[in-house]
Amino acid sequence: MSSTLLAPVLEREEYIEQAYFFRTLAERLREGVPAQMALLQIRDELLTTTRLPWAVEFLATELKHSGQLGSGMKRLIHYFTPFQAFVMTKAEEEGVRFSLDHALKVLEGEARYRSENPTPAGLFVYEFEVLARCQLGYQNGLDCMEQDSFFDEDWRQFIETVRRSMSEVEFADLIYLYSEQYIxxxxxxxxxxxxxxxxxxxxxxxxxxASHGRDPLYLFAALQRQLGYPEVPRLRLPTEQRGVLQMLEHKVRELELRLRLLEGEVRGQVEVIQALGKPETAESSLEWLKRLDNEE
Structure with a gap:
């Protein structure tokens, strides 16, 4: 293990506020609110009996100086876990296909699970699935998981075993070998x-x-269906973005239509175009162009 300092287990109310913080920060950023302003707004909304308002204020200061949240979370080892800081840092790395919005969803899901009735097995599988599904890197990720005091000594030794055995032993086999079923x-x-x-x-x-030789993602899904293990959020294209894409598609069709009109004028087909009539909407452009081709 890279560090002997373990992140403490917080009170339930801290994790409830953390889940709210990560969810609301993602929402504000999607709305276009500057990160610095969003942090200060959320700080004032948080429950003052928790330590999170102070932590968020520290993150706002760190963001102002370094432009990153992950570095601030790393420095708050007595509040945020190394795994939380690792997830945020990976989202801020250049060239990594792991967005900040996705990272905040992952952190919200983890904080929500910790606020309910978490078990070491459930938390371990959740965090490991984050590493696998989001391709964040096993070695550094498992090292961060190992520094969480939520896991006792036996669990930390198991995580170390997983880290050393990743290239040789299937993940499903490791779970089986450390289960009551194996005994x-x-x-x-x-x-x-x-x-x-x-x-x-x-x-x-x-x-x-039963999952030996299969994709580990099938194992995660089975544990979630059968035993209620926490599910890692998947990033889906927001409705607003889908609307923007549809609008862009319509604009492209309109441009295609105008190009055809210009071509028609050059070829002396203005009369044909006038006879067909101008399409009322961009959606009817393709049908209109087909009719134009038939007239030719």
Whole structure:
């Protein structure tokens, strides 16, 4: 492990406010509010009995000086976990296909899960799926996960085992080997211990055993469907952006129409165009152009 300093486990109300903070910050940024202003606005909205308003004010100051949020979260090791800072830092890296909006959704989901009835198994699988689905890098990501005091010593040793075994052992097999199902299977086969402390239950082990040789994303989905494990948010194209794309498509069609009109004038086809009539909307442009081609 790269550091002996472990991030503390916070009170439930802190995670509730964190989930609100990450969600609202994403919304304000999508609305075009400058990040500095959004942070100060949200700071005033947060519950003052928590430490988050102070942390957000620190992030606003850090953003003003460095232009980044991830560096500020790294410095607040006594409040934000190394994994939270890692996710934010990856979103701010150039050349990485992991947007800030997606990162905030991921952090909101993690904070919401921590505010409910989190288990080490559920949190571990959630964070590991973030690394896998968003392609953030296993080695550094697992190292950050290992520095969270929510995981006890056995869990930290397991995370270290996962980190060292990623290129050799399937993820599903690692879950199975540290499950009650594995111990039960070994005992049925007449083998005696000692066995490692089971970190996953019978059902998790059964699902992991059945997932051998398959894409790990199928394992995550099965755990979510069958056992209610937290789901990692996926970034979907917002409705507003889809509307913008449709508008651009209409503009392109209108430009195509105007080009055809110019071509028609050059070829002396103005009479044909007038006879056909001008299309009323951009949506009817393609049909109109087909009719023009038929007249030719």
């Amino acid at each position: 039960q299977d070994q005992q049925r086969a007449g083998r005696e211990g000692p066995f490692p402390r089971p970190l996953f239950g019978l059902k998790e082990g059964r699902i992991a055993k």
